[in-house]
Amino acid sequence: MIRFWYKQFPQYPPDHPDYWRIRLIEHSLLITTSYFLILTLINLLYFEGYQYALLDGCGLLISLSIYYHFRKKGQVKTTSWAVTIMIASLIMLFVISTEGYSHSLFWATLIPPFSFFLIGRTWGTVISCLTFSVCALLVYLQTQHLEPVNFGTGSLFNVIEVCIAQILLLRFYEKTRFSAYKKLALRNIEIQKMAETDKLTGLYNREKLDVVLDKLLNTHGDNTGAINTGAINPRFNTTDKISAAVTHQAIIDNSKDNNGISSIALKPIPPVQYPISVAIIDIDYFKRINDNHGHLVGDKVLYELAQLLQSKMRSDDLLARWGGEEFVVILPNTNLENAIELTERLRLYIATENIQDMALTISLGVTQYAIKDNAHSLLERADKALYQAKSQGRNCVAVA
Numbered sequence: 001m002i003r004f005w006y007k008q009f010p011q012y013p014p015d016h017p018d019y020w021r022i023r024l025i026e027h028s029l030l031i032t033t034s035y036f037l038i039l040t041l042i043n044l045l046y047f048e049g050y051q052y053a054l055l056d057g058c059g060l061l062i063s064l065s066i067y068y069h070f071r072k073k074g075q076v077k078t079t080s081w082a083v084t085i086m087i088a089s090l091i092m093l094f095v096i097s098t099e100g101y102s103h104s105l106f107w108a109t110l111i112p113p114f115s116f117f118l119i120g121r122t123w124g125t126v127i128s129c130l131t132f133s134v135c136a137l138l139v140y141l142q143t144q145h146l147e148p149v150n151f152g153t154g155s156l157f158n159v160i161e162v163c164i165a166q167i168l169l170l171r172f173y174e175k176t177r178f179s180a181y182k183k184l185a186l187r188n189i190e191i192q193k194m195a196e197t198d199k200l201t202g203l204y205n206r207e208k209l210d211v212v213l214d215k216l217l218n219t220h221g222d223n224t225g226a227i228n229t230g231a232i233n234p235r236f237n238t239t240d241k242i243s244a245a246v247t248h249q250a251i252i253d254n255s256k257d258n259n260g261i262s263s264i265a266l267k268p269i270p271p272v273q274y275p276i277s278v279a280i281i282d283i284d285y286f287k288r289i290n291d292n293h294g295h296l297v298g299d300k301v302l303y304e305l306a307q308l309l310q311s312k313m314r315s316d317d318l319l320a321r322w323g324g325e326e327f328v329v330i331l332p333n334t335n336l337e338n339a340i341e342l343t344e345r346l347r348l349y350i351a352t353e354n355i356q357d358m359a360l361t362i363s364l365g366v367t368q369y370a371i372k373d374n375a376h377s378l379l380e381r382a383d384k385a386l387y388q389a390k391s392q393g394r395n396c397v398a399v400a
């Protein structure tokens with residue numbers, strides 16, 4: 001029954017700005033319809049207050065008509081106003097008809113949440129102010145009569161019913177607010193992921209690499225003693241401000257994207273460890289692959305190569321696509337000697353693998369971080385080494 005009440009409008013998908021307003025309209029109409037039905041029955045059968053039963057019966061009819069019209073037409077703005085006016089006027093009619101006695105004034109507290117949620121801040125404020133002015137007037141008139149406050153069963157019902165309605169409304173509001181924030185937070189993560197990820201390979205992109213390198217190397221400026229010793233810099237543990245910032249948000253999930261190409265999982269960036277070496281990896285004669293087999297095959301080669309390289313990374317290494325057919329790998333806690341050994345192993349591994357049924361080789365330029373280096377100078381040196389590797393005939397590792 002409840003499911004039937006909540007109609008899905010294809011023109012208002014979950015990311016449409018009016019999606020939650022529609023849910024609230026349906027929710028409100030469900031509440032008002034049930035309330036008016038219950039109140040009609042209570043007034044008719046228990047209190048024998050036919051005047052109020054008639055009023056509630058009218059409310060029930062109006063509520064159902066608005067709901068029927070909304071289901072047919074799906075007009076959000078008009079229905080929002082209709083629901084607000086219906087609720088506000090019926091409540092005020094009831095409050096005025098009881099002259100504010102029997103704690104009927106409580107009902108007026110339902111008007112602000114409905115009107116704010118449905119018709120927005122400005123009109124919500126206007127309607128709420130009008131409502132409370134009428135309530136204030138009724139209270140003032142009561143003080144003129146100086147009658148003792150009457151607290152009967154009717155008062156009890158009014159207080160309980162209003163409290164239940166408030167709880168239901170605020171629960172709904174909190175649910176929508178939470179869901180909106182959650183969606184926003186997920187979007188932000190997605191956007192951040194997109195901004196720092198290479199779409200084709202799923203690796204970090206150049207922008208992210210620059211940021212990571214800058215952060216890693218800038219931390220070294222006032223701590224030159226630890227460099228080249230091979231020891232782990234004690235400042236860079238997991239609680240270190242900078243490494244924590246770098247580690248944050250570094251996990252990219254395994255999910256495939258729409259074209260099914262990028263899906264490599266990246267590990268969190270590790271705490272900084274010295275010495276650091278860097279290598280630039282470049283595919284040899286990649287242009288020929290594009291020329292002979294087309295760019296789509298070229299793309300697949302890039303993706304597969306990225307996967308193979310990633311599979312050979314140690315837990316602390318960081319691999320990124322630098323652009324085109326070039327990749328950069330940051331090797332923490334690795335001196336030049338170890339870096340040469342490691343990149344040589346990488347080169348051999350790729351040379352023995354078949355990628356898209358093709359034999360492929362890579363050239364690598366390797367260098368080690370030195371005092372006074374910044375990200376730019378470090379990469380420039382590695383690039384020079386790569387140039388040497390290319391001029392030495394490719395499929396080799398060169399050092400600078």
Ligand SMILES: Nc1nc2c(ncn2[C@@H]2O[C@H](COP(=O)(O)OP(=O)(O)OP(=O)(O)O)[C@@H](O)[C@H]2O)c(=O)[nH]1
Binds near residue numbers: 288323
């Ligand atoms: N398919 C594909 N090709 C790319 C992409 N980015 C760059 N390229 C191509 O990569 C090729 C790079 O060519 P070159 O710089 O001449 O390098 P190379 O042919 O590998 O030659 P060497 O590096 O000197 O061994 C160019 O043809 C680019 O169009 C990409 O994302 N996808």
